[in-house]
Amino acid sequence: MPDFGFGIHDDLMIDHDRLSLAYEAVLEEVPSISGCISCGSCSGTCVSSFQSGAGFRKLVMLLKNGSYEQLQQALDYCQFCGKCSLVCPRGINTRRAILEMRKQFKKQGDDMV
Amino acid sequence: MKKICFDCIIVGAGPAGLKAASILDNLGYAVCILEKEKIPGGKLNIWHELFPHHESAQAIREQMLAGTASPIRTSVTIKSISRTADGYCVKDRNEDEYCAPALLIATGFKPFDACQKEEYGYGIYENVITSVDLEQMFRQHRVVNASGEVPGKIAFIHCVGSRDIKVDSEFCSANCCITGIKQAIELKKMIPHLNIYCLYMDLRLGGRFFEDCYKTSQVKYKVQYIRGRLSETNENPDQTIILRYEDTLAGRPAKITVDMIVLLVGMHPDPSILNLLPEIDERVGSDGFFGTGRIDQTVQTMDDGLFFAGACTGPKSITQSTDEASEVAFKISHYLKNRVHTEMEDQHARLWIRHS
Numbered sequence: 001m002p003d004f005g006f007g008i009h010d011d012l013m014i015d016h017d018r019l020s021l022a023y024e025a026v027l028e029e030v031p032s033i034s035g036c037i038s039c040g041s042c043s044g045t046c047v048s049s050f051q052s053g054a055g056f057r058k059l060v061m062l063l064k065n066g067s068y069e070q071l072q073q074a075l076d077y078c079q080f081c082g083k084c085s086l087v088c089p090r091g092i093n094t095r096r097a098i099l100e101m102r103k104q105f106k107k108q109g110d111d112m113v
Numbered sequence: 114m115k116k117i118c119f120d121c122i123i124v125g126a127g128p129a130g131l132k133a134a135s136i137l138d139n140l141g142y143a144v145c146i147l148e149k150e151k152i153p154g155g156k157l158n159i160w161h162e163l164f165p166h167h168e169s170a171q172a173i174r175e176q177m178l179a180g181t182a183s184p185i186r187t188s189v190t191i192k193s194i195s196r197t198a199d200g201y202c203v204k205d206r207n208e209d210e211y212c213a214p215a216l217l218i219a220t221g222f223k224p225f226d227a228c229q230k231e232e233y234g235y236g237i238y239e240n241v242i243t244s245v246d247l248e249q250m251f252r253q254h255r256v257v258n259a260s261g262e263v264p265g266k267i268a269f270i271h272c273v274g275s276r277d278i279k280v281d282s283e284f285c286s287a288n289c290c291i292t293g294i295k296q297a298i299e300l301k302k303m304i305p306h307l308n309i310y311c312l313y314m315d316l317r318l319g320g321r322f323f324e325d326c327y328k329t330s331q332v333k334y335k336v337q338y339i340r341g342r343l344s345e346t347n348e349n350p351d352q353t354i355i356l357r358y359e360d361t362l363a364g365r366p367a368k369i370t371v372d373m374i375v376l377l378v379g380m381h382p383d384p385s386i387l388n389l390l391p392e393i394d395e396r397v398g399s400d401g402f403f404g405t406g407r408i409d410q411t412v413q414t415m416d417d418g419l420f421f422a423g424a425c426t427g428p429k430s431i432t433q434s435t436d437e438a439s440e441v442a443f444k445i446s447h448y449l450k451n452r453v454h455t456e457m458e459d460q461h462a463r464l465w466i467r468h469s
Contacts, residue, residue: 037276037314038314038361039314039361040340040341040342040358040359040360040361041342041343041344042344042359043344043359043361043366044341044342044344044345044357044358044359044366044367045344045345046366049359049365049366050366053364053365053366054364055366057359057361087232087279087344087345088279089272089276089277089278089342090278091279
């Protein structure tokens with residue numbers, strides 16, 4: 001294949017026809033995540049959001065939309081401080097949810113979860 | 114210490130109480146309104162202009178007061194309410210008694226106590242005020258920050274004390290969105306160079322002409338809307354306020370520094386009347402407001418002469434309050450008429466027995 005000097009990058013369309021199995025699994029453990037209203041209180045107060053650009057709201061969104069690669073990167077930034085659970089107006093157990101997300105994408109040598 | 118009898122006693126001389134009174138006395142009933150404040154008018158007394166048409170709260174208050182000829186007793190602190198065979202007896206602190214077969218509760222709402230949201234800094238930082246405080250400033254025609262200077266940047270914070278499990282109020286107050294937009298426009302009219310930012314989660318503008326108000330604020334007054342709920346505030350040495358939140362549309366954490374912030378406080382139920390009528394506990398919803406909120410009339414009316422109208426049955430605008438008050442006034446009239454009929458039937462029945 002000749003090199004034309006440009007490529008076609010991956011399809012960026014979110015496929016809502018496909019079920020996010022990881023989301024279903026996390027939802028089963030932490031049902032309160034279904035109550036997220038995407039207000040962003042969690043991300044605004046997050047100590048790592050300044051580096052990662054993500055907060056709990058974004059994690060849920062990535063999980064729901066099946067953007068697992070981005071999600072795994074973002075999950076690495078969480079310090080489990082729990083500030084997001086303090087400000088959440090829907091009382092979501094955010095820390096537990098992040099823990100469950102990390103379990104879904106458990107990597108070798110990841111002894112934290 | 115005296116006892117006076119009426120057809121209906123109304124507790125609360127706000128828009129709902131005054132509207133119900135005007136209809137009932139037009140229908141020929143003797144009505145008495147009891148008000149705890151020094152002057153009648155309810156929350157109209159602490160508001161400057163009303164959404165969505167910027168009408169003067171003072172003028173509307175005068176109009177409503179002119180609409181009723183019923184006596185209004187002000188500065189009344191109710192000591193007890195008792196049920197009697199003839200209806201209700203309301204006793205005030207001076208031991209005066211007001212008795213009537215029908216009692217209408219129109220006690221309105223209580224603005225949310227913003228000190229409960231400690232992370233927003235109300236009561237801690239001087240340049241954090243509430244929408245109620247801002248109305249007070251409008252009434253004095255002077256909007257300045259803590260050091261007496263005209264602000265250059267103001268942020269409105271939506272949903273303070275609404276839709277928030279952390280302060281035990283999960284309902285939407287429904288009127289703060291439009292109040293914020295109305296106040297933003299008023300501010301821009303007063304201070305044309307002012308930059309205004311509204312931090313919202315969802316703009317709930319379901320009322321008639323509310324969307325027009327929103328569009329006017331964007332197009333004519335250049336109010337800027339940022340989608341994100343405030344997470345925390347901090348104060349700079351110069352008393353300006355830094356806000357931290359997520360711009361949820363950009364998906365990134367964000368900050369802004371402003372001279373003042375206005376917290377759009379929600380409408381909360383006022384439970385004070387409940388302490389006097391403990392047996393109506395079952396008529397309080399899970400949100401703390403009176404009534405069932407259902408369409409089905411059979412679960413709504415108890416037929417015991419006790420009625421509720423206005424913002425004590427849920428967050429309402431003035432038009433919604435007066436609409437409900439009119440409907441309830443006719444229910445009261447119906448109740449009073451039925452009562453007279455049954456009394457007469459009872460008397461006839463007794464006569465019948467005696468003569469046979």
